[in-house]
Amino acid sequence: MKRLLDILAPLAIAALLLAGWEGAVAHWQVPAYVLPAPSAIAKAFSVNFVSLMQALASTLAVTLEAFVAACVLGLATAIAFSQSRLLERMFYPYAVILQVTPVVAIAPLILIWVGFERINLALVIIATIVAFFPILAGATLGLKSADFNLIDLTRLYGASRAQTLWRIRLPTALPYLLSGMKTAGGLALIGAVVAEFVAGSGTATGLAWRIVESGNRLEIATLFAALALLALTGVLIFAALSLLEWWLLRRWHESAISAS
């Protein structure tokens, strides 16, 4: 019953807002190029359904590839850091610099280096840079958080570094890694959108480009439809990763147990 309310309450608010929006647009006769009514957006969505879905597929592909690349690179870097303090001291500052430099500023450079004939690769690289840091930070912290006594125990039994990593450090890091992944999932989408914006006309085929294009043509209803699709995608990515987190931690971690 409480669950049902959790779902119904936000839906009721959405319905109320949409009805108000529809009514307000009709009442004050707001021009469609300023604010289209929800019904007009729905119509634009159904008219452009195929092209919007193609654009979504393009953006989603970049997002997922970047997310996977960020997970693999972030975890691998964190593992390397956990094995050598020197390596961590040498390279962590550069990871931070990469993180704090606005990606919009680096993106044109990457596009030039990679080349417009390989635009997809360039987009994936840009989105990967955006999504990389939370994975690295989460995994690095997690790998360091292993119980000292458990580490001592592995030493007592003559375990190799690889055994300690696999049996103790990685499982300890899992909740931290998953938390980083939840942030990174959303960032990969943002990175993909930013990359498309920077890549600009003629080359990009994703949702972000549809937004730019619709804006230029004053097809504000289509713009809204693309925007709604982007927001929905972000929510779905977050929900999928939350589900993965719950499933992996449900037997042992406090966060998953209190949530279920």
Add this chain to the structure above:
Amino acid sequence: MITLQGAAKRFANGVQALEDLSFTVKRGEFVSLLGPSGCGKSTALRLVAGLLAPDAGAVRYMGGKPEIGFVFQDHTLMPWADALTNARLPLDLKKLPRREGDRRAAAALARVGLAGFERAFPRELSGGMKMRVSIARALAAQPQLLLLDEPFAALDEITRNALGDDLLKLWREDGLTVLFVTHSVSESSYLAGRVLVMTPRPGRIAADIALPATRDSRLAPATIEAQRLISGALHTAIAT
């Protein structure tokens, strides 16, 4: 079985934990290392285990380094693994085949009274049961020397007494050698065959008290007499 000779240990923060610490534990003994908090008991235990190296002096094992089981004050279990997997950890690290590991880990769990709890996760177990899993893990590798670092300090008295009796039984049945770090006089007086009383930091041995073997209960006159002896020695050790 093991001898510490003039062992000293200073930590990176400048604290001199141990100075000229010497003692011997013979095969089959149940020795309790007793001292006030912060006297370096745990450090001494880590030296014996080979987890720390002494700055001066030596740790010698007679007849080669024995197989060692270590039980910490906290249960130190892996929260992501069930009781069987936790007890199997030493065997996994020694790359025993999985089936053999499972068999031995299950046997170790059964010995500490946890048959039927193989699939339970640590968070589903009580404090005493978690400590039992921890002891089963130490037993799984069939150690000759069992080192315990205030293993019952975080438990209530009833659980503590039950675990103490179980430990005595395991010691008798397996012919283990046990070195038991504690700050509890009553625990030492009942469990140990010999009590090493340590001074406050830097820790040295202040007294070496052999106790009669005939203490069949916690309230036996011999146990009470042992408590009186140990308390006296501890008092002198702290006062000097």
